[in-house]
Amino acid sequence: MNQFALAFAPDKLEEAWHVFLTEFPAGLWETLYVTLLSTLFAIVLGLPLGILLVTGDEKGIRPLPKPVMKVLNVVINFLRSVPFLILMVMVIPLTRVIVGTSIGSVASIVPLVVAAFPFVARLVESSLRELDPNIIEMAQSMGSSTMQIIFRVMLPESVPSLVTNFTLAITTILGYTAMSGAMGGGGLGKIAINYGYSRYKYAVLYLAVIVLVLLVQVFQSVGSFLAAKLDKRIKK
Amino acid sequence: MIELRNLSKSFVTADGPVEALKHVNLTVNDGDIYGIIGMSGAGKSTLVRCINMLERPTDGTVLLDGRDLGALDKKQMQAVRREVTMIFQSFNLLMQSTCLQNIMFPLKLTRTPKAEAEARARELLETVGLPDKANVYPAQLSGGQQQRIAIARALATNPRVLLCDEATSALDPRTTQSILELIRQINRDTGITVIVITHQMSVVQEICNRVAILENGAVVEEGEVSQVFSRPKAAATRQLVFPEMANAETQAGSGYGQLLRLVFEGSVTTNKPLIASMAIECGIAANILGASTRTVGKREYGYMLIEIPGGPDELARALKYISGAENVAVQVEAEYRAKEGA
Numbered sequence: 417m418n419q420f421a422l423a424f425a426p427d428k429l430e431e432a433w434h435v436f437l438t439e440f441p442a443g444l445w446e447t448l449y450v451t452l453l454s455t456l457f458a459i460v461l462g463l464p465l466g467i468l469l470v471t472g473d474e475k476g477i478r479p480l481p482k483p484v485m486k487v488l489n490v491v492i493n494f495l496r497s498v499p500f501l502i503l504m505v506m507v508i509p510l511t512r513v514i515v516g517t518s519i520g521s522v523a524s525i526v527p528l529v530v531a532a533f534p535f536v537a538r539l540v541e542s543s544l545r546e547l548d549p550n551i552i553e554m555a556q557s558m559g560s561s562t563m564q565i566i567f568r569v570m571l572p573e574s575v576p577s578l579v580t581n582f583t584l585a586i587t588t589i590l591g592y593t594a595m596s597g598a599m600g601g602g603g604l605g606k607i608a609i610n611y612g613y614s615r616y617k618y619a620v621l622y623l624a625v626i627v628l629v630l631l632v633q634v635f636q637s638v639g640s641f642l643a644a645k646l647d648k649r650i651k652k
Numbered sequence: 653m654i655e656l657r658n659l660s661k662s663f664v665t666a667d668g669p670v671e672a673l674k675h676v677n678l679t680v681n682d683g684d685i686y687g688i689i690g691m692s693g694a695g696k697s698t699l700v701r702c703i704n705m706l707e708r709p710t711d712g713t714v715l716l717d718g719r720d721l722g723a724l725d726k727k728q729m730q731a732v733r734r735e736v737t738m739i740f741q742s743f744n745l746l747m748q749s750t751c752l753q754n755i756m757f758p759l760k761l762t763r764t765p766k767a768e769a770e771a772r773a774r775e776l777l778e779t780v781g782l783p784d785k786a787n788v789y790p791a792q793l794s795g796g797q798q799q800r801i802a803i804a805r806a807l808a809t810n811p812r813v814l815l816c817d818e819a820t821s822a823l824d825p826r827t828t829q830s831i832l833e834l835i836r837q838i839n840r841d842t843g844i845t846v847i848v849i850t851h852q853m854s855v856v857q858e859i860c861n862r863v864a865i866l867e868n869g870a871v872v873e874e875g876e877v878s879q880v881f882s883r884p885k886a887a888a889t890r891q892l893v894f895p896e897m898a899n900a901e902t903q904a905g906s907g908y909g910q911l912l913r914l915v916f917e918g919s920v921t922t923n924k925p926l927i928a929s930m931a932i933e934c935g936i937a938a939n940i941l942g943a944s945t946r947t948v949g950k951r952e953y954g955y956m957l958i959e960i961p962g963g964p965d966e967l968a969r970a971l972k973y974i975s976g977a978e979n980v981a982v983q984v985e986a987e988y989r990a991k992e993g994a
Binding site for chain 2: 550553559568646650
C-alpha cells in the first residue's frame with residue numbers, strides 16, 4: 417500500500433503529467449484511428465455475414481444448404497472463442513502478408529478485425545432477428561425480391577438496433593485496442609503497459625485508463641443518442 | 653375471378669402432420685366482397701396465404717382468371733403479387749418510414765419514377781382520408797389510421813384483388829365500422845375484388861355478399877350471405893350466426909318431442925305471433941328453447957329453436973302450420989343432423 421501511495425507522490429504526478437502532454441496526443445490519435453478503422457472493416461465483413469446468417473437460415477427468406485450454415489456458424493463460434501491475445505499471435509502470419517509487419521498500430525488492425533468481425537456478424541444477426549416476421553411477410557406479399565427485402569425492409573427497419581449494436585462493437589474494439597498495446601500495437605494501451613507495467617509508473621497507467629474510460633463514454637453517448645434519434649417508433 | 657380447386661395444405665409439425673386445408677373448392681367472382689369465416693385454427697390464414705402463394709398448397713390449384721398460380725416462376729409470382737395485394741391484422745407498416753414512403757413502397761419495388769410514385773401515394777392518402785399524414789411516422793397514428801395507410805399501400809399498384817387477413821380484428825368496433833366502410837367504398841369505386849378473412853360474423857354481415865364457412869380446414873357451407881344466414885345448414889355456421897343458440901341446442905337434448913329450427917326473414921314476420929297462434933289454432937304448445945334476432949345487410953333475421961311435444965302427428969301438423977306462414981323457414985333438427993353426417 418505504501419508503495420502504491422508512493423506511485424502517486426507529487427513528483428510522480430508531475431512526471432505523469434509530462435508524459436500525458438508529450439505522449440498522450442499521439443497515443444490517443446493512434447487508439448482512435450485503429451479503433452475506428454477496425455470497426456469499419458469489422459462491419460464491412462460482419463454486416464453481410466450477419467445478413468447471411470438470418471436470410472440463409474432454415475426459416476429465412478433465402479435458405480442456404482444446411483451444411484453451409486453449419487460451417488459458417490462453427491467458424492464464427494471458433495473465432496469468437498479464441499482469447500484475443502492468443503488470436504493476435506495466431507494471425508501474425510496473416511498480418512505480415514497484409515501489412516508487411518506484425519508490429520505497430522496499423523498491424524494491430526488485422527487481428528482486431530479478425531477478432532471483431534464474427535462478433536459484429538452475431539450482433540447484426542441479433543438485430544435483424546428482432547424484426548417482426550410479419551413485416552417480412554408483408555414485403556413478400558407485395559412482390560419483393562430477396563435483395564429488396566434485405567435492403568428496403570430488413571436493414572432500414574433495423575437501423576436503431578444496428579446503431580446500438582455497432583456502438584457496443586466499437587467500445588469492445590476500443591478495449592481490444594488497448595490490449596493490443598501489449599503485443600506490439602500502439603496507442604494508449606501501449607503507453608499504459610510501457611509506463612505502468614514495465615516501469616511501475618502507476619500514475620501514467622491510471623491516466624491512460626481514465627482517458628480510455630472517457631473515450632468509451634463518448635462513443636456510448638454518441639451511439640445511444642444516434643440510436644434514439646434515428647428510431648421513428650418513438651413518439652415525439 | 654379466383655378459383656380454388658381441391659386445395660389442400662398440410663404441415664409437418666413436431667406432433668406429426670397437420671392438415672390445415674382439406675380439399676377446398678371456392679370461386680370468387682370479380683367485384684365480390686367474399687367472406688371466409690371460421691373459428692381460430694380453422695385454416696383461414698393458411699387459405700388466404702395460399703391465394704397469393706405465401707404458402708404453397710400441398711395439393712390442388714389456385715386459378716387467377718384461369719392462370720394457375722402454382723405454375724408461375726418467381727418473377728411471374730412477384731408480378732401477380734402486385735395484382736393480389738394484402739392487408740393484415742397487425743397492419744405491418746414500415747415503422748422507420750413515413751406514411752408516404754410506406755405507400756410508395758410497392759411502387760419502389762417496381763422502380764416506378766419517384767415523382768409518379770409520390771403523386772400516386774398522395775392520391776391514395778386522399779382516398780383513405782388521411783391527406784395530412786404524408787410525413788408522419790406510423791407510430792404516431794392510431795390503429796385505425798395505420799390500417800388506412802396499409803390499405804393505401806395495398807392499393808398503390810392498382811391491384812385487382814385485395815386480401816384482408818383479419819384486418820379489423822385489432823380494432824375497436826367503431827374503427828372497425830369505418831375501415832369496413834372504406835373497403836366497401838373502394839370496392840364500389842374501383843370494382844376491386846375483396847376477400848375478407850375473419851372470425852367476426854359482424855364483419856361478414858357488414859360488407860360481404862358471399863361467404864364460406866371454414867371448419868377444421870374444410871368448407872362446410874358456402875353461398876350468398878343472406879342465404880347462408882337465413883338457412884344455416886352446418887353446425888359451425890349456426891354457431892357463428894347465432895352463438896346463443898348453440899347452447900340452447902345442447903340443453904335441449906334431454907327433452908321429449910321433436911326439435912324444430914325456425915328462421916324468420918324480414919321484419920314482417922315479427923308482426924304476427926306465430927307460436928302463440930299455433931297454440932291457439934292447432935292446440936300445440938311449443939316449448940321455446942331459444943330465440944334471437946340478427947340484422948344482415950339491411951334485413952332482419954329471427955331465429956328460434958322450439959320443441960314440439962307429442963308424436964309424429966303433432967309434428968306434421970306443426971310443420972304444416974309453420975310452413976304456411978310467410979317468410980318463415982322451418983327445419984327439423986334431426987334432418988340437420990342427418991345432413992351433417994352425410
